[in-house]
Amino acid sequence: MCAARGITKSQAARVLVFFGEFMEGGSMFKSAMVGLLSMLAVLMLPQAAQAEYADVVINNYADAAGMRPAVFPHWYHRIRFRCKVCHADLGFKFKAGGNKITMAKIIDGKFCGACHNGEISWSVENCGMCHSGVPGTPTQIHGSTVQRLVAPTYKSLGKPAK
Amino acid sequence: MKTKYFFLSVLAITALLVVGFNAQAAQAPMKEVKSAKGKVSGANIFNRLLKKDKQRNAPPAEDGIHDPANDGTHVLQPPLIAYDGLPTTEFGNYVDWVKSLDDGLLKPRYDRFDPTVEPLVMDLDIVREVRASMPDVVFPHKPHTQWLHCSNCHPKIFIPQRNANVISMSAILLGQKCGVCHGKVSFPITTKSCTKCHSKPKPADWKPPKSEASLKNPWR
Incomplete structure (x- = not known):
């Protein structure tokens, strides 16, 4: 699923770890903003690869x-x-x-x-x-x-x- | 607590987007259909679920498998620059490679070092009768020997002997026999490319063969 969108499991895991660290000390507003940004990031990801045949x-x-x-x-x-x-x-x-x-x-x-x-x-x-x-x-x-x-x-x- | 707000905001935005997309999907096609006799459903459009490639022959940095963060990616040649002036097809690279070679538009080397070496071309068509109602297959050795060497196919993939090779479309689609190249590098199996191989019409008196069941039927 992730691979089809051009990202790997390890990359996704790294992003999640980064989020975990980021969320350690922050306000409610910060959490909400991070949520908003992450949703936008998912939507902006490139769709299936369009590389050349072969x-x-x-x-x-x-x-x-x-x-x-x-x-x-x-x-x-x-x-x-x-x-x-x-x-x-x-x-x-x-x-x-x-x-x-x-x-x-x-x-x-x-x-x-x-x-x-x-x-x-x-x-x-x-x-x-x-x-x-x-x-x-x-x-x-x-x-x-x-x-x-x-x-x-x-x-x-x-x-x-x- | 903070994670709770994070997930809440994610949920809220997802819900907003879903509602927004649905509203768009419901409204957009309605404008396209204009009927004098009243409202007609906007759902009756062609290719509703078919997604087409937005960009054919995308440059390396935008093709999804090259990493745009890598400097070397931006040095690589974009395919459309190379394809300028070559005859087109509707599948694969969207380039007719065989025609390009025949027309002399491309001069790929047959030998790694010597550009003057000419290929060993064999002009021999092999007709393979197809049991089903599809037109028979004509295999032309000519374009194949222009690109390849005999040893690429014989004897490992195809035994060079009449009736020695069992070929089926399912084997080809799974990458065996012709599918070792066709569907990977040379022109792929699509509904637009059937007639490139299935090119010899059946004789006028052709009838479909009887099935095993009807041949073995004692009350026939």
């Missing part, structure tokens, strides 16, 4: 590592490369989060690192260009039929295996 959110390890999840725009890449380049030559599987990509593999020249190495495309020091997702967004292909028909099954894999 945008992939990859959140295998990012949340656990305190990074924003990576967002891969299929549309941007298919204008420049055919599917074959990544899905045949580089070995990307046809599954969101199914490749278990880590920064170590990317720096090693595998997966994204085959191009994002400062030669074909910009290098890994531009953290925020990939790790640009809303924190807590689960791994998914945005707008996919499976996402619209079935409840999400993707889960965080926790910390990467060494």
Whole structure:
């Protein structure tokens, strides 16, 4: 429910804790104002995501590592490369989060690192260009039929295996 | 005590809003319907419960999955800039990618390093007869081999042999067979895209097949 509106349970919990602390010492008027503001805040929240079809959110390890999840725009890449380049030559599987990509593999020249190495495309020091997702967004292909028909099954894999 | 006031104010505002929205909902459509013979209910409007996307191809900062608080988000290219001049469709990215490639509007690389490498295109249509009354499916290898390599589909997803693959719409909708790409990245399964695959009309003398029950009926 919350995730559909673009916020996570952990974020909601943080907000609640903040409220609890805020309410410790305050007047009746203050409480009423906080109530009013919180209602307005809920109503102002953005509705369901309008992201581009086939945008992939990859959140295998990012949340656990305190990074924003990576967002891969299929549309941007298919204008420049055919599917074959990544899905045949580089070995990307046809599954969101199914490749278990880590920064170590990317720096090693595998997966994204085959191009994002400062030669074909910009290098890994531009953290925020990939790790640009809303924190807590689960791994998914945005707008996919499976996402619209079935409840999400993707889960965080926790910390990467060494 | 304070929490009590907090919740009370929340309740009060919710109640006010609900009343306000209801009043709006009741009044707004009534103005749209004008009838000479008297008042007609404003409830008889199209798409009453259908919510349409307010903005197609939203820029990253407004699309709901990119974090606007992240600096990198604002460096990313908004899709509408890239889609300028490309042929459109009514589903997916709202861009006809195959036509864009055919018309030479896009020149995506087939090799990571060498822009001059040409794809191995195979022009072979596979007709799959559909048991139900839907038009038969024509699978064109041409647009698929323009984008993909044989090994992407064969032999793991599709066995390259006649009648070896059982495909159903439910499997596709659940992300199997054609659904490995269609419905995720390539054009999705919508009521507007049926005829893109189901494109060969049934022969004139086609009749629906008899069911198991009628075939096994001893009094037939």
